[in-house]
Amino acid sequence: MEEHIFTTYHSLILGALKKCHITPLHKDFDDYLQLARIELLLAYRLYEENPDEHPPFRPFVYQKIYWSTLDAIRKEQRRFDKDNVEDSFVESIPQDDDISCCLTTTDFYYELIKTLSTDEQHFLNDRFFEQLTISQIAHKHNVARQTVYRWRDGVRKKYQKIEKKV
Numbered sequence: 001m002e003e004h005i006f007t008t009y010h011s012l013i014l015g016a017l018k019k020c021h022i023t024p025l026h027k028d029f030d031d032y033l034q035l036a037r038i039e040l041l042l043a044y045r046l047y048e049e050n051p052d053e054h055p056p057f058r059p060f061v062y063q064k065i066y067w068s069t070l071d072a073i074r075k076e077q078r079r080f081d082k083d084n085v086e087d088s089f090v091e092s093i094p095q096d097d098d099i100s101c102c103l104t105t106t107d108f109y110y111e112l113i114k115t116l117s118t119d120e121q122h123f124l125n126d127r128f129f130e131q132l133t134i135s136q137i138a139h140k141h142n143v144a145r146q147t148v149y150r151w152r153d154g155v156r157k158k159y160q161k162i163e164k165k166v
Contacts, residue, residue, distance in 0.1 A: 002041060009040055012058060016065040020073060028076075032069055039068040108162065115158045123151035 006013075013036045017023070022032045043064040047057055113121060122141060126132045134152075138145045 005040065005044055006037055009058075009061065012062055013037065013040060013065060016062050017069060019066055020069045022069065022073075032072065035072055036065045036069060039065045112155075112159055112162055115162070116155060117151075119147075120151050120154045120158070123148060124155055127152070 013033065017029075017032055017036060020032075022029060026032070040061055043061040047060060113124070116124065119141075123137060126137045126140065127134075132140065134145050134148050138148045141148075
């Protein structure tokens with residue numbers, strides 16, 4: 001039965017994936033195809049229970065597949081973003097043991113700290129020295145993540161101003 005459903009609605013699945021820019025050439029195409037098939041089966045079972053409560057089946061299942069694929073893409077993007085370093089500040093710190101570089105970095109850090117608000121200083125210390133995530137910083141200071149993002153953007157702007165002077 002499942003194989004019949006997959007073959008019947010295969011073009012619908014491909015259409016929903018294509019709308020999300022997932023084509024057979026995409027590196028994760030097979031994963032998203034499998035996710036779409038699972039969503040098709042779940043939607044089919046849900047639709048069979050109460051067909052009168054849902055719109056026509058094809059648009060219903062197309063939308064379910066499209067939304068679940070978008071959710072999966074967003075989750076993957078969040079996971080990828082979390083793995084990457086968010087600010088260029090860490091990358092600008094010299095990695096060698098040369099004392100003059102360390103002194104320059106220290107001077108640069110203290111010059112930056114003088115320009116930051118208290119909240120931005122908290123962000124800088126929590127993010128780069130305590131290695132906390134945005135969510136952990138927000139929880140620590142009892143603020144929304146959006147507020148922490150504003151602090152981050154403030155640090156970035158002030159960092160860029162100081163960097164232009166140097």
